[in-house]
Amino acid sequence: MREHDAMAPGILGKKIGMTQFFDEDGHVVPVTVLQAGPCAVIQRKTAGKDGYEAIQVGLVDFLREKLVNKPARGHFAKAGVEPMRFLREFRLEDGSSDWKPGDRILAEQFRPAERVDVIGVSKGKGFQGVVKRHNFRGGRATHGSMFHRAPGSIGQSAYPSKVFKGQRLPGRMGGKRVTVRGLEIVEVRPDDNMILVRGAVPGARGGFVAIRRAR
Amino acid sequence: MQNAILEKIDQAHSKPSVPQLEPGDQIRVHVRIKEGEKERIQIFEGILLARNNSGIRETITVRKVSFGQGVERIFPLHSPIVAKIDVVKRNRVRRAKLYYLRKLKGKAARLKERARR
Numbered sequence: 001m002r003e004h005d006a007m008a009p010g011i012l013g014k015k016i017g018m019t020q021f022f023d024e025d026g027h028v029v030p031v032t033v034l035q036a037g038p039c040a041v042i043q044r045k046t047a048g049k050d051g052y053e054a055i056q057v058g059l060v061d062f063l064r065e066k067l068v069n070k071p072a073r074g075h076f077a078k079a080g081v082e083p084m085r086f087l088r089e090f091r092l093e094d095g096s097s098d099w100k101p102g103d104r105i106l107a108e109q110f111r112p113a114e115r116v117d118v119i120g121v122s123k124g125k126g127f128q129g130v131v132k133r134h135n136f137r138g139g140r141a142t143h144g145s146m147f148h149r150a151p152g153s154i155g156q157s158a159y160p161s162k163v164f165k166g167q168r169l170p171g172r173m174g175g176k177r178v179t180v181r182g183l184e185i186v187e188v189r190p191d192d193n194m195i196l197v198r199g200a201v202p203g204a205r206g207g208f209v210a211i212r213r214a215r
Numbered sequence: 216m217q218n219a220i221l222e223k224i225d226q227a228h229s230k231p232s233v234p235q236l237e238p239g240d241q242i243r244v245h246v247r248i249k250e251g252e253k254e255r256i257q258i259f260e261g262i263l264l265a266r267n268n269s270g271i272r273e274t275i276t277v278r279k280v281s282f283g284q285g286v287e288r289i290f291p292l293h294s295p296i297v298a299k300i301d302v303v304k305r306n307r308v309r310r311a312k313l314y315y316l317r318k319l320k321g322k323a324a325r326l327k328e329r330a331r332r
Binding site for chain 1: 223225293295296
């Protein structure tokens, strides 16, 4: 597997956790530590064949053999890479660069002060009411109030006589794909495959994230 | 902190050495102050009331009485603002947080120096 020197459109990783530093002026910089890569390109998608330009990338990680079914094994064998658990695609600007299956993407291909978007799955909050889920204000707690955290009216009677689609109601919260855009890379530690970004990133520690170069 | 990787990263950003500080110590904190372009050092001397948090987040609460008015400052130990810390005196205290000193003044707020080991 060769290393690729063109600008990688993104890299996959794992959220390790958060900590903080001080800058020269003594201000605290909150950072999220992301284990980024090593990644391998598994498939090149082209406009001619797939309708769009992209690379499919996998995060190199140990995976037990019995977890890989035959179709997947074939897919990885075709690229000449070991099986991986976490695969994502990154779009390529049309005609850009010559990525080939088997190319590596490493943390060191990113530089401090660059901006990235981080895509992850937010922490699941379970079935939540409307106050937590949609930031409704709720009612008064005391002084005879009988209206606390209920959603209130969800529509009128004679007309329209139905509840409009998209009405915000209680339900499952979190556990969804969330993109945080424009995070600044604070530090890159190539020896540890670590990228440190300023600010928070969706998901729990140990969760998989995709790190995409911000446009 | 539980994570070895985080610990390693914190260590790279921590100060190489911080003097051993204990609650009750009379300390002098050398504070970097920026005034426009110039930078100077101001000294804040007082009693170390408490150490809070751990690792790179660790802070110390220092109390002094200035013109009869109690003043407390909280310093992040690993901040570059804190240039240096000198221990002037070590006092014998029996708890980790000395918040009770806030209510005492004058003679009652004194601490006894610790016998040298």
